[in-house]
Amino acid sequence: MIGIATLLAYALLAIGGFCAVVGAIGLMRFPNYFVRLHAATVAVIGGSVIPLLGLAIYSLSIPAGWDERALYFSNALIIAALIVLTSPVGTHAMARAAHRAGVPVEPKVCDKLEEASR
Amino acid sequence: MMLTYFAIPLVAAILMLMYRAVAGPTIPDRVLAIDSSTSLLCALMVLFAIMYGVYLLLVVAVALALLSYIGTLVLAKYLEGRSVGE
Numbered sequence: 001m002i003g004i005a006t007l008l009a010y011a012l013l014a015i016g017g018f019c020a021v022v023g024a025i026g027l028m029r030f031p032n033y034f035v036r037l038h039a040a041t042v043a044v045i046g047g048s049v050i051p052l053l054g055l056a057i058y059s060l061s062i063p064a065g066w067d068e069r070a071l072y073f074s075n076a077l078i079i080a081a082l083i084v085l086t087s088p089v090g091t092h093a094m095a096r097a098a099h100r101a102g103v104p105v106e107p108k109v110c111d112k113l114e115e116a117s118r
Numbered sequence: 119m120m121l122t123y124f125a126i127p128l129v130a131a132i133l134m135l136m137y138r139a140v141a142g143p144t145i146p147d148r149v150l151a152i153d154s155s156t157s158l159l160c161a162l163m164v165l166f167a168i169m170y171g172v173y174l175l176l177v178v179a180v181a182l183a184l185l186s187y188i189g190t191l192v193l194a195k196y197l198e199g200r201s202v203g204e
Contacts, residue, residue: 010120017127020158024134027154033146036138040154047131048157051124055164058121062168075176076164082183083157090153090190097194098146 006061012054019046032106037095044087052080121169128162131155149193156186 023043030036059072099105099113132155139151160179167175 010124013121013124016161017124017131020131021127021134023154024131027138027151028134033144033150036147036150040150043131043135043154044157047128048161051128051161052164055161055168059168064171068171068173071173071176072164072168075173075180079160079164079176079179079183082180082187083160086183086187087153087157090187090194091150093191093194094146094149094153094197097197098144101146101197103144103146 003061005057009054009058009061012057013051016047016049016051016054019043019050020048023047033098033103034095034105037091041087041091044083049080049083052076052083056080119169121165125162125165125169128158128165132158132162145193145197149190153186153190156182 019042023039023041023046026039027036027043030039053076056073056076059069059076062069062072100117105111105114135151135155135158139148139155142148142151160183163175163179163182167173167179
């Protein structure tokens with residue numbers, strides 16, 4: 001008999017695996033760096049934070065002592081919070097540095113940062 | 119065990135990101151691919167820790183999440199005053 005919490009954890013893990021593969025395909029196939037940043041957000045937030053939340057729910061129902069389950073639960077939540085807080089900051093800094101270093105925006109439609117910094 | 123099947127898409131995504139890290143035309147592409155694969159590796163490490171009951175891997179995952187953030191910021195500051203040859 002499979003509980004409702006385990007089923008929810010499996011659903012979150014499946015969504016996370018799907019988002020990870022979709023984000024990785026986008027990072028392989030997209031044309032330039034600033035479009036690839038978009039796919040990398042899908043890969044990080046969808047593919048890493050959502051499975052961590054699912055693992056936090058899953059770890060409450062494993063056959064172990066309550067202290068070990070609490071360890072898994074709290075650590076999964078802490079890592080998810082760390083990734084949510086730090087990934088946008090790193091991505092933003094990297095995008096700004098890449099634009100300033102002159103990474104080409106190849107199929108260019110609109111570049112407001114270049115017009116503003118001219 | 120059911121968790122094994124959920125490790126397969128994460129490993130496949132990390133392999134595809136490694137392709138981008140090797141073949142990326144510019145340096146920010148490589149940094150981005152390695153940063154994303156580090157986040158995915160954190161989730162994979164927590165999954166393996168729960169699957170095999172090795173709770174020391176959780177400490178490694180926390181350290182890896184913090185270290186990838188610091189590495190990305192340092193490389194961004196390094197790239198800011200420098201033009202990428204293309």
